[in-house]
Amino acid sequence: MAKLIxxxxxxxxxxxxxxxxxxxxxxxxxxxxxxDDETVSGEHAVIQLKPEPSITDLDSTNGTxxxxxxxxxxxxxHGDIIKIGSHQLTFIDEQAQDFESxxxxxxxxxxxxxxxxxxxxxxxNGTKAGEVRKIEKDRTTLGxxxxxxxVIIRQAGGFTxxxxxxxxxxxxxxxxxxxxxxxxxxxxxxxxxxxxxxQLQFISQTG
Amino acid sequence: xxxxxxxxxxxxxxxxxxxxxxxxxxGGLAILADGMGGHNAGEVASKIAVTTIQQQLxxxxxxxxxxxxxxxxxxxxxxINYKAKDSLVCAGMGTTVVVVLFNDSHIxxxxxxDSRLYRLRxxxxxxxxxxxxxxxxxxxxxxxxxxxxxxxxSNNVITRALGTDSEVQxxxxxxxxxxxxxxLLCSDGLSDMIESTDIHNxxxxxxxxxAVDKLIALANVxxxxxxxxxxxxxxx
Numbered sequence: 001m002a003k004l005i006x007x008x009x010x011x012x013x014x015x016x017x018x019x020x021x022x023x024x025x026x027x028x029x030x031x032x033x034x035x036d037d038e039t040v041s042g043e044h045a046v047i048q049l050k051p052e053p054s055i056t057d058l059d060s061t062n063g064t065x066x067x068x069x070x071x072x073x074x075x076x077x078h079g080d081i082i083k084i085g086s087h088q089l090t091f092i093d094e095q096a097q098d099f100e101s102x103x104x105x106x107x108x109x110x111x112x113x114x115x116x117x118x119x120x121x122x123x124x125n126g127t128k129a130g131e132v133r134k135i136e137k138d139r140t141t142l143g144x145x146x147x148x149x150x151v152i153i154r155q156a157g158g159f160t161x162x163x164x165x166x167x168x169x170x171x172x173x174x175x176x177x178x179x180x181x182x183x184x185x186x187x188x189x190x191x192x193x194x195x196x197x198x199q200l201q202f203i204s205q206t207g
Numbered sequence: 208x209x210x211x212x213x214x215x216x217x218x219x220x221x222x223x224x225x226x227x228x229x230x231x232x233x234g235g236l237a238i239l240a241d242g243m244g245g246h247n248a249g250e251v252a253s254k255i256a257v258t259t260i261q262q263q264l265x266x267x268x269x270x271x272x273x274x275x276x277x278x279x280x281x282x283x284x285x286x287i288n289y290k291a292k293d294s295l296v297c298a299g300m301g302t303t304v305v306v307v308l309f310n311d312s313h314i315x316x317x318x319x320x321d322s323r324l325y326r327l328r329x330x331x332x333x334x335x336x337x338x339x340x341x342x343x344x345x346x347x348x349x350x351x352x353x354x355x356x357x358x359x360x361s362n363n364v365i366t367r368a369l370g371t372d373s374e375v376q377x378x379x380x381x382x383x384x385x386x387x388x389x390x391l392l393c394s395d396g397l398s399d400m401i402e403s404t405d406i407h408n409x410x411x412x413x414x415x416x417x418a419v420d421k422l423i424a425l426a427n428v429x430x431x432x433x434x435x436x437x438x439x440x441x442x443x
Contacts, residue, residue, distance in 0.1 A: 139366075
């Protein structure tokens with residue numbers, strides 16, 4: 001999905017996922033993206049995702065800049081930088097990024113102390129049914145060697161799960177009845193994981 | 208003394224080359240980096256890595272090669288991380304790196320990510336580095352073998368990179384050398400595309416230039432889905 005990264009004076013303000021076909025930007029609070037900025041007009045600009053992503057300036061007082069140039073209406077491509085008043089909006093089109101390009105799994109910054117989210121896996125079937133195993137590592141592998149594999153990744157804000165393909169083998173592991181992919185999925189308390197015949201439940205608590 | 212020949216190729220599927228290579232025969236040094244990040248930022252990261260490490264190592268006394276390499280990797284990490292924070296377009300960029308220093312009696316080498324160092328000695332090929340990648344961790348845990356790891360669609364996930372965090376842990380090692388040894392530094396655009404038996408056979412080609420050209424050509428014949436970089440070094 002495409003998104004905008006909004007920054008003010010170089011500091012990130014928020015990330016805005018572009019879910020609507022048409023997104024209005026301006027100072028007035030009824031805009032989809034309301035910018036509290038005196039140099040922004042009430043109704044300043046509009047982003048349309050179809051047929052191709054574009055941005056249109058709505059005859060604003062101070063204008064809209066795209067990659068440094070004042071514009072009326074221009075197509076948007078991945079990495080474009082829009083300037084509206086003092087705010088900067090970077091257009092990120094994740095589909096435009098290479099599908100196969102390298103992904104970096106950063107080591108999470110997990111603070112010690114209270115308020116941490118703890119995770120555990122409960123085994124629901126097999127001879128050890130009922131057993132609960134705490135997730136202790138940054139990355140915990142699940143599955144059966146040579147058959148199916150997935151990894152639980154500890155993040156600063158919780159845990160994610162992603163399938164790992166073994167050779168050219170098909171991924172059949174499931175999360176809550178849906179087949180997993182090699183994209184990370186957020187895990188929530190009570191989620192059901194099925195992998196290589198094993199049924200597991202993810203348990204989380206703030207400790 | 209070393210003799211070096213290297214090349215970097217865009218491959219067939221990418222429209223630009225995010226790898227960067229560098230070496231110095233007099234300085235006994237070879238470095239290869241495979242950058243990543245949107246909007247061509249990967250090129251920025253890999254170039255900073257190679258030039259920073261090269262400068263650092265060519266200007267150091269090299270009393271303790273292993274700690275010099277560690278310092279050079281740390282310095283490159285800082286430089287990339289600083290640039291990534293400084294520019295929105297470069298945000299999140301990173302790179303792998305493999306760096307090798309050749310002395311009279313041994314090599315010292317460091318790596319981060321999935322760029323590799325191989326050695327061909329007495330017609331035996333050995334991979335001297337172990338990838339910092341998700342599939343390698345699964346290999347280490349016995350979930351899959353090397354061939355399955357190479358073929359997995361998950362082989363694009365690396366667990367360490369230069370520049371994405373304020374600190375990085377380079378893996379630094381040392382080995383003795385022997386006259387006639389050949390060393391190969393390569394990006395995953397080579398090692399993911401061709402089998403180790405082919406690396407073995409082609410590394411042994413009499414001419415180093417022919418060896419490098421054939422390695423890259425085979426990676427392209429097999430799909431060329433990523434940038435392909437190769438540096439071949441011979442101990443003479």
